[in-house]
Amino acid sequence: MKKLILIDGNSIAYRAFFALPLLTNEKGIYTNAVYGFTTMLLKILEDDQPTHILVAFDAGKSTFRHKTYSEYKGTRQKTPPELSEQLPFIRELLDAYGIKRYEAIDYEADDIIGTLANRAEKDGWNVKVISGDKDLLQLVTKQVEVYLTKKGITNMDRYDLAAIDEKYGITANQIIDLKGLMGDSSDNIPGVPGIGEKTALKLLKEFGSVETVLESVDQISGKKMKERLVEHHDQALLSKKLATIYTEVPVDLGLEELSFGEYDVQKVTSFFKDLDFSSLLSRLPDEHGETKSEELSELSIDIVETITDEHLASPAALVAEVLGDHYHHAPIEGFALTNDNGTFFIPTEIAVTSDKFVTWAKDASKKKWVFDAKRTVVALGWQDILLEGIEFDLLIASYLLDPSVSSHAISDIASRKGLSIVEDDEKVYGKGAKQQIPEQEILSQHLGRKASAVYSLKADLEEQLDKNDQSSLFFDLEMPLSVVLGRMETTGIKVDKSQLEKMGEDLSNRLETLEQKIHELAGSSFNVNSPKQLGEILFEKLGLPPVKKTKTGYSTSADVLEKLAGKHEIIEHILLYRQLGKLHSTYIEGLLKVIEKDTGRIHTRYNQALTQTGRLSSTDPNLQNIPIRLEEGRTIRKAFVPSEEGWSILAADYSQIELRVLADISVDDGLIEAFRNDMDIHTKTAMDVFHVEESEVTSNMRRSSKAVNFGIVYGISDYGLSQSLDISRKEAAEFIERYLESYPKVKAYMHDVVEQAREDGYVSTLMQRRRYLPELVSRNFNLRSFAERTAMNTPIQGTAADIIKKAMIDMANRLEQENLKSRMLLQVHDELIFEVPEDELEIMQKIVPEVMEAALELQVPLKADVSVGATWYEAK
DNA sequence: TGTACACATC
DNA sequence: CCGGTAATGTGTACAC
Numbered sequence: 001m002k003k004l005i006l007i008d009g010n011s012i013a014y015r016a017f018f019a020l021p022l023l024t025n026e027k028g029i030y031t032n033a034v035y036g037f038t039t040m041l042l043k044i045l046e047d048d049q050p051t052h053i054l055v056a057f058d059a060g061k062s063t064f065r066h067k068t069y070s071e072y073k074g075t076r077q078k079t080p081p082e083l084s085e086q087l088p089f090i091r092e093l094l095d096a097y098g099i100k101r102y103e104a105i106d107y108e109a110d111d112i113i114g115t116l117a118n119r120a121e122k123d124g125w126n127v128k129v130i131s132g133d134k135d136l137l138q139l140v141t142k143q144v145e146v147y148l149t150k151k152g153i154t155n156m157d158r159y160d161l162a163a164i165d166e167k168y169g170i171t172a173n174q175i176i177d178l179k180g181l182m183g184d185s186s187d188n189i190p191g192v193p194g195i196g197e198k199t200a201l202k203l204l205k206e207f208g209s210v211e212t213v214l215e216s217v218d219q220i221s222g223k224k225m226k227e228r229l230v231e232h233h234d235q236a237l238l239s240k241k242l243a244t245i246y247t248e249v250p251v252d253l254g255l256e257e258l259s260f261g262e263y264d265v266q267k268v269t270s271f272f273k274d275l276d277f278s279s280l281l282s283r284l285p286d287e288h289g290e291t292k293s294e295e296l297s298e299l300s301i302d303i304v305e306t307i308t309d310e311h312l313a314s315p316a317a318l319v320a321e322v323l324g325d326h327y328h329h330a331p332i333e334g335f336a337l338t339n340d341n342g343t344f345f346i347p348t349e350i351a352v353t354s355d356k357f358v359t360w361a362k363d364a365s366k367k368k369w370v371f372d373a374k375r376t377v378v379a380l381g382w383q384d385i386l387l388e389g390i391e392f393d394l395l396i397a398s399y400l401l402d403p404s405v406s407s408h409a410i411s412d413i414a415s416r417k418g419l420s421i422v423e424d425d426e427k428v429y430g431k432g433a434k435q436q437i438p439e440q441e442i443l444s445q446h447l448g449r450k451a452s453a454v455y456s457l458k459a460d461l462e463e464q465l466d467k468n469d470q471s472s473l474f475f476d477l478e479m480p481l482s483v484v485l486g487r488m489e490t491t492g493i494k495v496d497k498s499q500l501e502k503m504g505e506d507l508s509n510r511l512e513t514l515e516q517k518i519h520e521l522a523g524s525s526f527n528v529n530s531p532k533q534l535g536e537i538l539f540e541k542l543g544l545p546p547v548k549k550t551k552t553g554y555s556t557s558a559d560v561l562e563k564l565a566g567k568h569e570i571i572e573h574i575l576l577y578r579q580l581g582k583l584h585s586t587y588i589e590g591l592l593k594v595i596e597k598d599t600g601r602i603h604t605r606y607n608q609a610l611t612q613t614g615r616l617s618s619t620d621p622n623l624q625n626i627p628i629r630l631e632e633g634r635t636i637r638k639a640f641v642p643s644e645e646g647w648s649i650l651a652a653d654y655s656q657i658e659l660r661v662l663a664d665i666s667v668d669d670g671l672i673e674a675f676r677n678d679m680d681i682h683t684k685t686a687m688d689v690f691h692v693e694e695s696e697v698t699s700n701m702r703r704s705s706k707a708v709n710f711g712i713v714y715g716i717s718d719y720g721l722s723q724s725l726d727i728s729r730k731e732a733a734e735f736i737e738r739y740l741e742s743y744p745k746v747k748a749y750m751h752d753v754v755e756q757a758r759e760d761g762y763v764s765t766l767m768q769r770r771r772y773l774p775e776l777v778s779r780n781f782n783l784r785s786f787a788e789r790t791a792m793n794t795p796i797q798g799t800a801a802d803i804i805k806k807a808m809i810d811m812a813n814r815l816e817q818e819n820l821k822s823r824m825l826l827q828v829h830d831e832l833i834f835e836v837p838e839d840e841l842e843i844m845q846k847i848v849p850e851v852m853e854a855a856l857e858l859q860v861p862l863k864a865d866v867s868v869g870a871t872w873y874e875a876k
Numbered sequence: 877t878g879t880a881c882a883c884a885t886c
Numbered sequence: 887c888c889g890g891t892a893a894t895g896t897g898t899a900c901a902c
Contacts (some may be wrong), residue, residue: 018887132887186887432877530899531881550881557882582883585897611893616885622895626886633884658886714886714892723891782889793892797886829886 004258005050005726006113008131009057009101013037013090013131015149017083017477021783022774024274033086034275038093038151042280045260048128052258054116055089055094055101056109064106065242072242074188079301080779089275092588097266100258100723107249110135114245117144120255130156135187137164137177138245140172164460170204180210180240189239191234194224210240242298280387289864299421301336301448303440304346311346312360313339315367315391317455319447323429323437324377326620328489328598328603329382333437336447339404345444352383364388369458371410371450372396373479374608377486394454396478397461399609401468404772417460422449470768473802477767478608481805484812484824485606485616492601493623493825493833495591496871503635504588507580514577521570528577531556542568559723579632582833587627587636588793594621613794614769615829624828626872640872642835650822651840651875652848652866653831656681657800658713664858665766666747675860682706688742689735708739712746715793717785750792757791765798766856767806804830807855814851820844833872841868 016036023032033363044050065072095099098791102112110133117139118125127144129136136146140159147156157163164172183191195203203220207213213220214236217229229236272280303310316339335346360366361380369392370376380387383481390529398408407410411422414515428446429435437443465474519525522541526533535554539546547563548555558575565571594602607617618624627633642649659681663671674684685705686697704725711721722732740747754776757763760771771794775787808827815822826833832852836844845866852864869875 014887073889527899529882531896532899552880555881578882582897586884586895590896607894613893615893617894619895622885625883625895627884629885711892717891719891780887780889782891786891787891797892831886 002125003050004052005124006129007055008109022778030082031275033083034089037090051101053260054258056112057103058109059103059105071188096271098263103342111246111249114247115249115251118247138175168373174204176243177204177210177242179243180236189242190235191239192236194228210236231510260456301444302344303444307354307356310341311344317369317451319451320376320627322445327375327379336451338451343448343452362386362388367391369454371454374482374486377591381490392458395609403612489603491823492603494601494641495595496639496641500588500640507584518573589759597611614798637873638871647835647837648868649872649875650834650836650868652864655863657830658796660860661799662796663860666746666749668743668841670743672860678713689738698797715789752786754791763791764795765802766794767802770797803856807852810851
């Protein structure tokens with residue numbers, strides 16, 4: 001059976017363009033529409049295996065429809081230039097694939113598609129039409145199916161005759177009648193004013209077509225509607241005509257010419273490379289795989305049995321492979337080294353038992369280049385091998401150059417640089433349960449390639465860092481920080497297991513009682529943890545009013561439930577159940593699972609190359625979101641204790657660091673003055689925004705001001721502020737406006753930073769951390785607004801991140817200089833946690849805030865508050 | 877195994 | 887095209 005796919009090229013390109021953020025390739029060419037189009041095309045080729053395929057495009061501005069009706073598509077906005085400039089690339093893509101494309105003067109893509117669908121059907125072929133335009137539904141027959149893009153572009157709804165009937169209750173032939181009556185604003189087809197989809201469908205179900213509706217005006221109920229139909233009689237007929245796809249276009253292509261089969265993989269590969277579609281390269285068929293492995297096989301790798309000086313030259317790229325994310329206590333699968341003498345694979349046993357190797361590792365004068373310094377240091381650390389002299393980290397370099405890239409994996413960095421010499425880890429090791437180490441031959445090749453990639457990429461990335469003025473950020477901040485973080489992770493924090501277990505038991509009991517009570521009040525038993533079941537109980541069985549919907553049903557989030565509190569006794573119990581349930585599963589059970597058996601400690605891992613702002617993140621477990629707000633949750637912190645008898649926990653946090661940074665970069669006199677006088681900033685904001693004296697600031701005014709300051713720090717929108725204060729969006733917008741009027745230099749900063757970012761394409765922090773914001777020029781209001789808020793916020797949050805990172809390095813140095821036994825344990829964005837022996841308490845309480853406050857000099861003082869306790873809970 | 881929802885922190 | 891809202895991590899439910 002012949003299988004023909006007909007694609008509405010303009011429609012899909014348009015969809016792709018708006019569905020995806022404005023991506024650019026390295027040369028600055030916009031690629032989002034091409035990328036989206038390509039992924040859709042690949043999916044179709046893979047899923048459908050068509051024998052024939054054609055992409056139709058609209059030719060020019062004017063078509064035969066304009067002659068009939070000059071205002072046709074008159075309201076349509078001009079195609080954005082960022083999209084137009086991508087269309088030639090889509091044509092290039094199709095040519096590379098050997099896919100026929102067609103356009104015809106005077107006709108639209110629809111007409112070409114209709115014509116060919118008709119012809120193919122007559123020949124007994126199966127036809128699939130792909131578009132984003134509902135008009136095409138009129139083409140559906142027994143043999144012709146239409147696929148319409150949904151959200152995104154690779155997601156599509158399939159329409160056959162039954163689906164149209166189910167959705168609209170009419171036949172495919174009647175789609176044009178539907179348009180005739182209701183019109184189509186996007187094509188500027190008028191239809192009959194006052195008749196929308198609902199009415200149109202009702203009329204068609206009763207009378208069949210536009211013509212019969214018009215003829216049967218007398219039988220239609222409703223005076224208004226009759227008048228409208230009579231008055232716009234001709235317009236309805238015209239609209240139907242405009243919506244009708246013309247199927248007699250003189251397409252000078254035979255159906256057989258549309259056949260699809262072999263294509264030039266080389267061409268497609270180079271096309272993908274040109275546009276930086278590295279992720280798509282792997283989806284190309286085997287031909288590519290072959291060329292790739294040819295490239296790879298050129299690397300010769302020596303498997304080392306006895307380590308000699310040849311292997312331990314300096315500088316050297318070093319790979320110590322640990323599988324998976326979790327590198328604490330994990331086995332090292334093998335080592336690879338690349339230096340001027342070549343690339344070498346050293347089996348783990350040989351390396352870790354070699355004095356020569358161990359001595360080399362800890363010799364700081366032997367320079368090492370690695371990928372993921374922290375992982376490497378920690379993994380070796382667990383083998384009691386001290387690694388010193390790390391000079392370059394490919395992971396961090398890549399992250400600093402552009403934190404937004406989707407993968408900082410070694411293979412992806414390499415292929416982005418046109419160095420397709422490293423296989424994906426997943427290909428070599430497999431994933432999930434099937435993950436395993438391959439035979440040594442393959443393993444040594446893989447690791448050797450990694451080391452080789454690090455070795456050859458180092459100069460390139462270092463040069464780029466230098467060009468971006470990011471060398472100091474890299475060498476003086478992030479590189480030393482990775483060592484500090486590695487040490488913190490390795491140290492871990494002691495957790496009192498029996499304390500957690502005790503809390504767990506108490507929680508279990510209370511949860512059980514609560515659950516019973518909830519079932520009782522509901523009148524039946526159900527899973528309270530299931531939002532779906534809970535929604536049914538609340539909004540159907542108990543008849544409570546739904547406040548908000550999610551895409552799959554009723555929302556039962558806490559803010560919704562709070563609005564329902566008082567309407568039914570069950571609500572308060574559910575809220576409590578949720579609160580306690582969260583504590584139990586995430587914090588009690590979750591933490592118990594990750595305590596090291598022999599030491600009773602927890603070793604989180606910080607991701608230093610993830611967030612877009614420069615903050616760290618923490619996983620396994622996440623120790624940056626241990627409860628504090630509510631007392632019930634806060635008690636979890638009682639389980640975090642010093643690891644040695646008689647020691648204490650010391651916590652130090654920056655006070656209002658982000659707003660101090662804002663005061664500095666905006667140079668706003670009001671803000672600077674406030675911080676120099678060490679005022680309560682929320683009260684100060686209330687005074688300025690509400691124009692009142694300090695004594696007149698009510699708690700409500702302070703609360704609102706706090707929320708506005710919060711918004712400044714996190715870059716929330718008027719919508720976000722309206723949600724957090726439970727006020728209207730308009731009121732929230734006014735609030736923000738009043739804030740900005742009160743601090744004119746802040747207002748100027750907000751404006752200037754966006755302007756500058758639009759020019760440069762990125763924003764920077766005080767220490768030259770970058771975040772690219774291509775969406776600042778998007779025509780999509782939401783994407784653009786979001787990018788604007790990000791432009792305002794990232795320098796603030798990112799600079800704060802810079803500062804605390806600097807403080808951590810300074811603090812680690814200070815501990816060493818002063819020969820202190822105290823240990824840095826955790827970082828929670830603006831807070832550092834230490835464990836401190838009794839005899840160092842005094843000096844640490846002096847040093848820690850001193851170092852934190854001196855980390856960087858701003859135009860306002862930095863302030864750090866310090867406190868000490870027997871547990872993390874008591875250090876408050 | 878992947879997605880949706882809910883919720884903890886800063 | 888007619889949008890969806892700070893970021894990140896983790897738990898449970900549920901459909902596949």
